[in-house]
Amino acid sequence: MTTAAETRRVTNAADIVETDLDYITTHAGNELARLSGRHLMIAGGAGFLGYYLVQAPLAWNAANPSLPPIEVTVLDNFVRGVPTWLTELQSNEHLRLLTHDITRPLPVELGDMHYLVHAASIASPIFYRKCPIETMDANVNGLRFLLEYCLAQKQAGTPVEGMLFYSSSEIYGDPTPDSIPTPETYRGYVSCTGPRACYDESKRYGETLCVNFARQHGLPIKMARPFNNYGPGLKITDGRVIPDFARNILAGQDIVMLSDGSARRTYCYVADAVIGYYKILVNGRSGEAYNVGVETPEISVIELANRAIALGKELFGYAGRVVRGESSDKDYVVDNPSRRCPIITKARTELGYDPQITIDEGLRRSLVWYSGNRAASEA
Ligand SMILES: NC(=O)c1ccc[n+]([C@@H]2O[C@H](COP(=O)([O-])OP(=O)(O)OC[C@H]3O[C@@H](n4cnc5c(N)ncnc54)[C@H](O)[C@@H]3O)[C@@H](O)[C@H]2O)c1
Numbered sequence: 001m002t003t004a005a006e007t008r009r010v011t012n013a014a015d016i017v018e019t020d021l022d023y024i025t026t027h028a029g030n031e032l033a034r035l036s037g038r039h040l041m042i043a044g045g046a047g048f049l050g051y052y053l054v055q056a057p058l059a060w061n062a063a064n065p066s067l068p069p070i071e072v073t074v075l076d077n078f079v080r081g082v083p084t085w086l087t088e089l090q091s092n093e094h095l096r097l098l099t100h101d102i103t104r105p106l107p108v109e110l111g112d113m114h115y116l117v118h119a120a121s122i123a124s125p126i127f128y129r130k131c132p133i134e135t136m137d138a139n140v141n142g143l144r145f146l147l148e149y150c151l152a153q154k155q156a157g158t159p160v161e162g163m164l165f166y167s168s169s170e171i172y173g174d175p176t177p178d179s180i181p182t183p184e185t186y187r188g189y190v191s192c193t194g195p196r197a198c199y200d201e202s203k204r205y206g207e208t209l210c211v212n213f214a215r216q217h218g219l220p221i222k223m224a225r226p227f228n229n230y231g232p233g234l235k236i237t238d239g240r241v242i243p244d245f246a247r248n249i250l251a252g253q254d255i256v257m258l259s260d261g262s263a264r265r266t267y268c269y270v271a272d273a274v275i276g277y278y279k280i281l282v283n284g285r286s287g288e289a290y291n292v293g294v295e296t297p298e299i300s301v302i303e304l305a306n307r308a309i310a311l312g313k314e315l316f317g318y319a320g321r322v323v324r325g326e327s328s329d330k331d332y333v334v335d336n337p338s339r340r341c342p343i344i345t346k347a348r349t350e351l352g353y354d355p356q357i358t359i360d361e362g363l364r365r366s367l368v369w370y371s372g373n374r375a376a377s378e379a
Pocket residue numbers: 043044045046047048049050075076077078079080100101102103118119120121122123124138142166167168169170225226227228229230
């Protein structure tokens with residue numbers, strides 16, 4: 001399928017960001033318009049998903065100068081410093097950066113927010129296994145501070161209009177074959193003590209907290225379950241497969257496969273995913289979780305590598321191949337789901353979520369974006 005978004009071929013990293021922001025502000029235009037004149041706080045806004053979550057409302061402001069702007073506050077612990085893209089936006093009068101650890105009580109200077117997004121958690125398996133307790137604290141204690149804030153704001157007569165908690169497709173664990181593709185109603189097949197449990201179980205408990213704050217206190221809390229998002233903003237050092245492949249390709253090295261490459265996934269380009277997140281934040285039902293991803297194609301990691309190699313060849317004359325390597329992380333593949341693929345009917349029918357960017361186009365944009373963004377701190 002060739003889409004309108006694909007017909008405009010992109011040639012450098014800046015073009016890609018511009019094309020993607022155009023696409024997001026068009027397809028989430030109604031939702032961003034609902035945020036007009038409102039204060040939006042994005043916790044974890046310096047991270048991968050923050051890259052477009054933060055830039056999209058600022059791009060919407062620029063495209064709609066006659067409408068009241070969306071005021072964006074990014075709250076992040078900036079453990080690895082403020083990323084360059086965010087430093088470059090610092091002079092934007094509608095953006096405020098607050099350095100804060102979400103596991104601590106919220107800072108008073110936060111003020112009255114209308115919309116909240118909780119994306120402040122380590123998301124890369126390589127890194128959450130190194131910091132399991134911090135990961136749990138962010139998803140449980142950090143979430144609790146935000147939910148209590150929503151309750152206090154309601155009691156003070158300045159209610160929050162929407163809050164989005166980032167859960168994960170990992171809450172399903174390693175689904176049984178008859179539950180793939182996976183709908184939101186699947187209850188999960190998850191280890192509570194394995195090396196990924198710090199992440200999976202804290203997301204599960206986080207969802208339970210959200211559902212009960214929504215029900216007991218009548219608060220507009222919604223949840224997203226992302227399925228393998230990738231693309232601009234995901235640091236080349238993140239440790240997830242697509243940036244790892246990009247790193248190999250751009251260095252002219254063979255692609256090093258750290259597993260047997262048989263795990264099957266669908267991969268959702270971040271511009272499509274961010275549209276989904278804004279739709280949930282604004283129009284999602286309270287106390288409800290929505291899968292955000294794509295349903296096809298479900299491909300193995302080897303197939304993904306081969307597609308990346310073909311694009312690397314076309315874009316940069318890459319001549320590498322796939323070779324087998326060993327991860328220094330002994331738990332690299334422990335409890336790693338063998339298949340992961342969502343059913344997205346709920347978001348499609350309730351919210352009009354309709355991802356359009358194909359895997360080849362998304363990979364192409366990612367590789368070009370990485371070619372302009374090769375430098376990143378080792379996370
Ligand atoms: N990217 C995906 O495909 C994916 C899939 C499933 C779930 N998610 C969830 O989406 C959210 C965002 O993911 P991402 O890929 O952008 O992650 P990321 O690691 O790139 O970004 C997370 C951001 O949160 C900040 N952060 C972490 N702990 C913090 C704390 N205690 N206090 C304040 N800031 C803190 C980090 O500094 C970083 O800027 C996470 O909750 C993640 O679990 C992402």
